Amino acid sequence: MNILIVDDHKILAEGLAELIRKTKDHKIEGVITKGLDVLPFLENKLPDLVILDLEMPDISGIVLAREIQKKYASVKILILSMHTEPEYFEELFNAGISGYINKNAGKNEIIEALEMIGKGNTYYGQEIINAYVNYQKKPAIDKHEDLKITQREKEVLKLILEGNTTLEICEKLFVTKNTVDSHRKNLLSKLGVKNTAELVKIAIERKLV
Numbered sequence: 001m002n003i004l005i006v007d008d009h010k011i012l013a014e015g016l017a018e019l020i021r022k023t024k025d026h027k028i029e030g031v032i033t034k035g036l037d038v039l040p041f042l043e044n045k046l047p048d049l050v051i052l053d054l055e056m057p058d059i060s061g062i063v064l065a066r067e068i069q070k071k072y073a074s075v076k077i078l079i080l081s082m083h084t085e086p087e088y089f090e091e092l093f094n095a096g097i098s099g100y101i102n103k104n105a106g107k108n109e110i111i112e113a114l115e116m117i118g119k120g121n122t123y124y125g126q127e128i129i130n131a132y133v134n135y136q137k138k139p140a141i142d143k144h145e146d147l148k149i150t151q152r153e154k155e156v157l158k159l160i161l162e163g164n165t166t167l168e169i170c171e172k173l174f175v176t177k178n179t180v181d182s183h184r185k186n187l188l189s190k191l192g193v194k195n196t197a198e199l200v201k202i203a204i205e206r207k208l209v
Contacts, residue, residue: 001048001118005031006038006064007080008056012103016051016080019107026114035059042072049098049117054081054088060200062091063163069096076117080105086131091204101125149190149208156183158209161200 003026007013010033017028029047032038035056050068054061065077076098084102092100098117101109102125113123124132149157152173159169169180188194191202203209 002029004047007053049076065095099123
């Protein structure tokens, strides 16, 4: 397989690339440390697989996974992340990922995941499977029942989760930048988070849109 690695930790990304280069069946197409550089890269060169970190400073890995699958359905995605919170899983499954393993995984498990995905199968690390099974056994809880989010705030939140910039949100909702910034500030306050990355994470976990 031709593989693109996306991780903002350059040392880890380069180490993973070197590991994969030692295999016979896989080739590294590129190593990207900024999430926003991924889609422009894919416009010129399509790998078979993107190995993707979930938490990057410029864009949510979940948002990026959805965008990749929407525009390039043939590209498989393997999530390699320290995050094993089960709240992520359903969203990622819906995004059409082919695998999910913990960054603590050994090199043999990483190679096994590549081999499985290369054959058209999916691969999920045992830690991921255990966490998801336990999560499914718990009764559903409406964690946001007391939150009073307005309809317009929900519209803004939905567009943020889709990866839209402030300017794009302004154009789609026919409002000013100050209005969008005000809605974003209100959402951050109501959800008790400090930045957009945390806002996206908590919105996905609580299924607010």
